[in-house]
Amino acid sequence: MPHTHPVLADFLSFTLSHHPIDIVKGQLTNGVHWHYLGDGILEFVPQHGSDQSLVLSAGIHGNETAPIELLNTLVQNIATGEQPLAVRLLMLLGNVAAMRQNCRYLQDDLNRLFDHRHQKLPDSPEAQRAANIEEAIAQFFDAASGKKYHLDLHTAIRPSSFSRFGLLPYQSRPYDAYLLSLLERCDLGALLINHAPAGTFAYHSSQHHSAESVTLELGKVQPFGQNQLAEFAGINALMRAMVAGTEPTTAAQPYKTFKVVAQLEKHSEDFVLNLPSDVANFTAYPKGTLIATDQGYEYIVSHGEERIVFPNPKVKPGVRAGLMVVEVNN
Numbered sequence: 666m667p668h669t670h671p672v673l674a675d676f677l678s679f680t681l682s683h684h685p686i687d688i689v690k691g692q693l694t695n696g697v698h699w700h701y702l703g704d705g706i707l708e709f710v711p712q713h714g715s716d717q718s719l720v721l722s723a724g725i726h727g728n729e730t731a732p733i734e735l736l737n738t739l740v741q742n743i744a745t746g747e748q749p750l751a752v753r754l755l756m757l758l759g760n761v762a763a764m765r766q767n768c769r770y771l772q773d774d775l776n777r778l779f780d781h782r783h784q785k786l787p788d789s790p791e792a793q794r795a796a797n798i799e800e801a802i803a804q805f806f807d808a809a810s811g812k813k814y815h816l817d818l819h820t821a822i823r824p825s826s827f828s829r830f831g832l833l834p835y836q837s838r839p840y841d842a843y844l845l846s847l848l849e850r851c852d853l854g855a856l857l858i859n860h861a862p863a864g865t866f867a868y869h870s871s872q873h874h875s876a877e878s879v880t881l882e883l884g885k886v887q888p889f890g891q892n893q894l895a896e897f898a899g900i901n902a903l904m905r906a907m908v909a910g911t912e913p914t915t916a917a918q919p920y921k922t923f924k925v926v927a928q929l930e931k932h933s934e935d936f937v938l939n940l941p942s943d944v945a946n947f948t949a950y951p952k953g954t955l956i957a958t959d960q961g962y963e964y965i966v967s968h969g970e971e972r973i974v975f976p977n978p979k980v981k982p983g984v985r986a987g988l989m990v991v992e993v994n995n
């Protein structure tokens with residue numbers, strides 16, 4: 666790619682290397698306009714525009730490398746024209762400061778600070794980043810004229826009964842039928858439906874921009890270069906179809922659906938998670954099991970069976986320490 670701008674040749678390296686230039690833009694030979702909007706934020710618009718808008722984000726947790734690598738390769742393929750582009754596309758690398766240090770976050774979990782919750786933590790480095798990202802997607806979605814989609818790509822920090830799963834944010838409006846049909850075609854084992862507002866990026870884009878949004882957990886955290894990208898073939902094919910404005914060719918596969926019934930509340934440093942520290946996501950517990958305790962608080966399984974997802978007793982007080990989910994019959 667002799668004439669490819671460094672932004673497009675290696676979006677990740679360009680982002681990580683602290684370029685003093687904040688805004689760079691150009692046009693590809695196929696007419697696609699691209700626009701680097703600063704720190705890990707890159708917009709593509711087809712020559713004649715589009716009424717479909719798509720946000721693809723990764724690295725909201727800085728050490729979740731596999732989806733970052735997928736997006737980086739996607740940018741390269743758009744730049745060469747190998748990957749067709751038929752939608753307005755915003756690619757976003759989330760916690761760039763944490764990515765530079767290969768850690769999940771510096772001070773606060775960025776994926777708890779959206780929905781304007783960063784305003785309560787003005788001194789956190791993640792609060793500034795959450796504000797930047799909220800502003801970038803507001804500008805992008807405010808200029809949208811039709812359907813809006815957002816896939817927020819993650820990898821989990823612990824083993825899971827389902828190596829890939831999706832999490833739909835709480836919505837008072839119905840979920841988009843087309844998004845649900847797409848999610849059947851990217852090799853997910855499970856889909857969780859959240860029960861309440863949250864400070865996640867997917868909740869933010871859904872709630873504040875009426876985007877059809879989903880958080881996707883795609884296997885386990887590994888260092889850069891050590892990901893088995895074949896594990897991500899399903900989601901990669903889906904993203905590429907959405908970018909090209911075509912239907913994915915993957916056959917539909919059923920997944921299990923779960924709804925969130927509760928979140929574990931960490932009120933103080935006395936919080937105790939009554940489970941092994943390496944418990945896998947989706948481990949099931951029968952009615953009556955004591956899951957967690959804190960000052961004046963205990964969580965006991967009240968449904969016939971509940972499963973735990975994202976348990977993390979080390980979060981700061983006031984932050985959710987896990988979700989409890991039950992399977993729903995489709």
Ligand SMILES: [Zn+2]
Nearest residue numbers: 726729819820
């Ligand atoms: Zn994550």
